[in-house]
Amino acid sequence: MLLKLLSDPKEAATMLAAIGDRTNNPKSQEARQTVDTIIEQVRLGGDQALKHYTEKFDGAKLEELRVPPEEIQRAWQLTAEPLQEALQLAKTRIKTFHAKQLPADIKLEGPHGEKLKRRWRAVERAGLYVPGGRASYPSTVLMNAIPAEVAGVKHRVMVTPPGPDGQINSTVLAAAHLAGIDEIYRVGGAQAIAALAWGTESIPRVDVISGPGNLYVTLAKKALFGRVGIDSLAGPSEVLIIADDSADPILVAADLLAQAEHDPLAAAILLTTSERIARAVPVEVEKQLQDHPRRELTSASIRDWGLVVLCQSIEEAAKLSDSFAPEHLELQVCDPDTLAERIQQAGAIFLGSYTPEAAGDYLAGPNHTLPTSGTARFSGALSVETFMRHTSLIEFNHQALQATGTAIMALAASEGLHSHRESVRLRIEHKT
Incomplete structure (x- = not known):
């Protein structure tokens, strides 16, 4: 079996910690040196x-780095109507949700008559990174571009790697x-x-960069x-599923594979209170992998970073989940609402068996750029505020x-800052 099965909570916690730290390896050290060289060469x-x-x-x-505007428009015109409609539906739902995020001024x-304000303004320029390589991500275009638009960013600059022919994926352009x-x-x-x-010479400097990418x-x-x-330091993607005996092993396996097919470093984890589910899911995973078009990559992810943990209780599963702080958390249990209230640390929570993580990836509305590698302990999804900054007015x-x-003056004196104190005293004693 590709999926490892554990039942000891201490062993499970150790394994989850190792999965969370999966990018901290010698290869990362070498990559840092390469990146430093690239940054300096691009600067110069x-x-x-x-x-x-x-x-x-x-x-x-390449002769020219910029994609001509007519090429972008042509990509939309050549997009099949059903896909156009899907993209438009996604745009509408994402924009509707993100419009509710606009922060209010204070x-x-x-x-004593003093006036205190905090105002929000959009940054002038935003750089939107859309990954390429193993797959194309038109959904990432929408998930980055729309919050920036809602925030009021005037200039949105997109970068994305070309194929060997120098072309950008047509649906990404659409x-x-x-x-x-x-x-x-x-x-x-x-380099981007x-x-x-x-x-x-061609690419303008921006104020904020958003979007996921490789190491x-x-x-x-x-x-x-x-x-x-x-926006954040995104690591490899991950899903953690908590399932009880009401879950369907076919659906659980499909959702684990949906995460694993992203990348060989993607993590797919199941915490379950049901021995039936714990035994059935690994079998179903291998069954669904048989004719999988991304079988080699997906199998590597499941083999290296897949895990099934048989828990004694839902409470134990919730504790393990919070210790891992997953990017995506699916609750395939009888009472997902109650369990969601118990969970404190997760990038996004998907409630019930009819809410696959894929719905969030594409068009549910909330952003799919989420904290990974345990950073859900202190951060959240990309949002409208990512592209804004606030200023105090006093x-x-x-x-x-x-x-x-x-x-x-008492506080200034306590810190030994004489001129701070004097700047107040002089104003009080010498009214202008």
């Missing part, structure tokens, strides 16, 4: 360095057209992140954070400063 060489790395890593020799008047993006560049990997952070993309975002804002009159000045 601009477009020429981008073309060099695109040929080296993607096999595409306006407050203090007891989704970009639908989302109103006409500035797209044929470049991916760490470096270009967005530094700017090149090199993530390391580049980490290295450049501070020079540019980022206005005191003489009465307000006089009423609070003694306290301000």
Whole structure:
């Protein structure tokens, strides 16, 4: 059997910790050195360095980095009508949900006439990274472009790796057209992140970069954070399913495989209180893998990072889940609402047997760019706020400063900051 089966809670906790730390290996150390070199070369060489790395890593020799607007429009026109309708439905649902996320400004008047505000504004430029490689992701276009649009970002710049022929996947371009993006560049990997952070002759420097990517993309975002804002440091995708005896092993297996087919490092985990489910799911996984079009990749993921844990209770399963803090959590149990209230740490929770994680990936509405590798302990999904920043506005009159000045001066004195104290005293004693 490809799926490992455990029943000891301590052993399960140790294994889950190892899965959560699966990208921390010698290969990652080597990748960091490669990324540092790429970033420096792009900073110094601009477009020429981008073309060099695109040929080296993607096999595409490019004359121009930017995709012509007419090519983007043509991709939409050539998209089959059922797929156009699916993309439009996804756009509508994603936009409706994200429109509810717009943060409200704060306006407050203090007891002495002081005025306190916090206002939200969109960043000027956002860089949207859409991965390529093993698959194409038009859904990622919508999940990044729409929140940026709702936030009010004026300039949205998309980067995505080309195929060896230098072309971008047609459906990705169609989704970009639908989302109103006409500035797209044929470049991916760490070099694309470096270009967005530094700017090149063709690609403008942006304020925030969003979107998932491979290890090199993530390391580049980490290295450049501070020079540019980022949404998160996305690791390999993961799903954790909690199932009781009411679950259908066929559906549980299908959902584990749906996650595993993303990447050899993707993790697919089942926590169940049912011995029947624990025994049946691994068998069903191997059955569904027999004619799987991505069998080699998916099997590697299941073999290396798949796990079934037989738990003594739902409470034990919930504790193990919270310790792992999964990106995607499916609750295939009799009472998913009650269990969801018990869960504290998860990127997104999918309730009931009719809510596959795929619904969230494509068009449920909430964002599918979620915290991975345990970061759901302290972060959440990409949102409208990812593309915004807030500013405090503070206005005191003489009465307000006089009423609070003694306290301000006492605090300044406690920190040994003489001029801080004096800046208040002088205003109080010498009213202008």
